[in-house]
Amino acid sequence: MRFVVYLAIVGLVSHPWLTPAAETANSRIWCLSLRFQEGSDGSGDTLDLSSIAGSYNGELLPYNGLTYVSAFYLDAFNSSGLTVNGTIYINLPPLADVNGNGFNDFFESALPVGATTTGSYTTVLGNGTVTANWSRGAGTKDGTCSLHLVDNAFGDLGNYVHAFELIEYAGPLLYTPGSNTVSGNLSIVKTGDPTSQLQGPVQFVKVSTNRFNRLILQPGSWTNSAAQPLNYTNNLFARDLPWTTNYYGFVVFADGDPTTADPDYLVWMLSIDDTNDANHNGIPDFSDDPQVVIPPPPHAPNLGLILSSSNVLVSITGDIGHLHDIQQSLALPATNWQTIASVTLTNATETIPIALPAASAAFWRAVAH
Secondary structure (H helix, E strand, O other): OOOOEOOEEEEEOOOOOOOOOOEEEEEEEEEEEEEEOOEEOOOOOEEEEEOOOOOOOOEEEEEEOOEEEEEEEEEEOOOOOEEEEEEEEEEOOOOOOOOOOOOOHHHOOOOOEEEEEEEEEEEOOOEEEEEEEEEEOOOOOEEEEEEEEEEOOOEEEEEEEEEEEEEEEEEEEEEEEOOOEEEEEEEEEEOOEEEEEEEEEEEEEEOOOOOOOEEEEOOEEEEEOOOOEEEEOOEEEEOOOOOOOEEEEEEEEOOOOOOOOOOOOOEEEEEEEOOOOOOOOOOOOOOOOOOOOOOOOOOOOEEEEEEOOOEEEEEEEOOOOOEEEEEEEOOOOOOOOEEEEEEEOOOOEEEEEEEOOOOOEOEEEEEEO
16 A cells, blocks of 8 residues: 655745836926917907918917017007008016926916016017006916007007917826836826817936936827827926926927917926835935835645545645646655646636655645745
């Protein structure tokens, strides 16, 4: 008669999978151009702005610092019968940063705007001055700007009240940090218009000489709510004191408003604010070296053995989806366990038949991965 001595030993193996986890930062992007609707002086005379030929797109765009520029088209039939075309220069309100976040309050819809500025215009016939009165309430992208034009030759050309819009989007940026790159996906909603969205991938390459504070946005493309592509080029993003959780840089589109006839609304500012700091070293996870994420190990399995005349039925109770190895040794203490079967559990308990060894004694164990 053959006697088989068996020992069930439960083993547990944990592999440190070094997989960086996806994280979420807050993002906000705004166009440096403003969108002006047609202005009226109340008597039927109108003033339109445009940065493209052939139509009025309302774009007032950066020219030099806080001085902005656009072509203008004045139809003053009621007051003087004049049609005046030219170039208008308007100064934005002085730079202010009451919330101390490093960005001009004028381009934050959460903050109010109220100021009077000056400007000028030129035409083929001459030139004149502009007085601009700005007003926008806190929490809205929409404001009003009245433009008072006084011509050096023809005198007062009227006071034209325009609705203007700060074009701003905000939402989450889901990103995965890497040693030399950061990849992610942006999903942002237009302020004041939740039906208008931008979404798409982003990838940054860290500058090797200052990789925690300087990154290069790689060229890419987002889509708007009409599934139109908005292609953009590469640009430098920076993290500077004292705003240590913030990364900012320009996004320059090939065409920021595909609904118009020609490329326009090209230059935007993207702010990424990341408060994640897994190792508490003062560097946000966005640009920090990726942290090791070790998934929780499987629970120790339960091993059962039933001896028959020809084999051993080994039952394993453990975590579904985890690999379990059945290993055998013919002597204890064992120095060389041999894997004789492997199974990934699809049920909480599974039974595997194992042929009896020729030796009179054998020992088995289960190792969970």
